Amino acid sequence: MKGPLSSLKVLDFSTLLPGPFASLLLADMGAEVLRVESPTRMDLVRVLPPHVDGVSASHAYLNRNKRSIALDLKRPESLEVVHKLVAQYDIVLEQFRPGVMEKLGLGYEALKAINPRLIYVSITGYGQTGPYKDRAGHDLNYLALAGVASYTGRRDSGPLPLGVQLADIAGGSLHGVIGLLAAVIARQSTGLGQHVDISMTDCAFSLHGMAGAGYLAAGVEPGMENQVLNGGSFYDYYRTRDGRWLSVGSLEPQFMQQFCAVIGRPELAARGLSPKPEEQAALKREIEIEIEKHDLTEWQQRFAAVDACIEPVLSLAEAVQHPQLKARGVVTDVPREGRPAQAQIACPIRFSDGVEPPRHVGSAVGAHSVEVLGELGFSEAQIAELKASKALG
Known part of the structure; x- marks a missing residue:
């Protein structure tokens, strides 16, 4: 039960939520995922509260089933390591602003020369082209620019700051996985990989669905509480006597x-x-x-x-205990070294052939550096040299 994606090997250069959530899905479905992390510039999710035994619960979840190698990508010795990895790994997932990977010598064209079968997935706020490609943004901004926030809320209080990161997850993560797997299927016919450009704003725009179709084809502009499904009809939430x-x-x-x-x-x-x-x-x-x-x-x-x-409308604590969700196994226990297993959200995709149970929670930065380099054929002396040069964390 290795999972349907056990043939894929993914180098994950991403941080925060969109890329790591995408690679979490891949890892849960059997892909071998290796995080390439900076030894000096921490992924901020690692310090995001709440913490359990000194480890961020979010990090432990988002990075389960993944290994970690710590490399300073600004050092030429690290680039050599990445080049060796790319020869063995067939997918790269990155989340830097456009041009950053090229400056590091790790852009698609450079790595494609090493491995023509490489599938290179870039997840960014606004994509690799356009006047906003270098602009900073967050989930709230992508939903705002895509027009989604304009009719998601109440007329008397305005747009809603959603409790889930819709553009990050539905836009970046899920569309990223879809694009990646589509490229894998195409590679089966052509033998070649390709660059997949994921803009979270583009993907958020595609979520307009019926309201977007109504505007583009018929000119009907959606607004707050003027659609059947956004509070403009009796289809809604109603307060009970006890405030629920x-x-x-x-x-x-x-x-x-x-x-x-x-x-x-x-x-x-x-x-x-x-x-x-x-x-x-x-x-x-x-x-x-x-x-x-x-x-x-x-x-x-x-x-x-x-x-x-x-x-x-259930609280998260109530949802966890709901008989339907319990029957579906939406919570799983994930092993932690030297400690009791940790409850986490399970992979939501079910396969009749099953998948391997979670192996471990998110690892420390560089926890598998020596192990991975050994697999690449590096000697103990070479590994020591990399550590001494500070290329390896």
């Missing part, structure tokens, strides 16, 4: 009929189909009044046996 929240997604008539029957207002069901904003607003007010009459637990009991697309 209930999600109501009863869009289809058969679901709406059941929902309205349970809240004791069957006459409201027909109004759910109205396309008029003022009628939807009035319907929402009626639903708000009914939902606020009872606590969340009572609503859960009432809807437990009703298939009407109604679910409670």
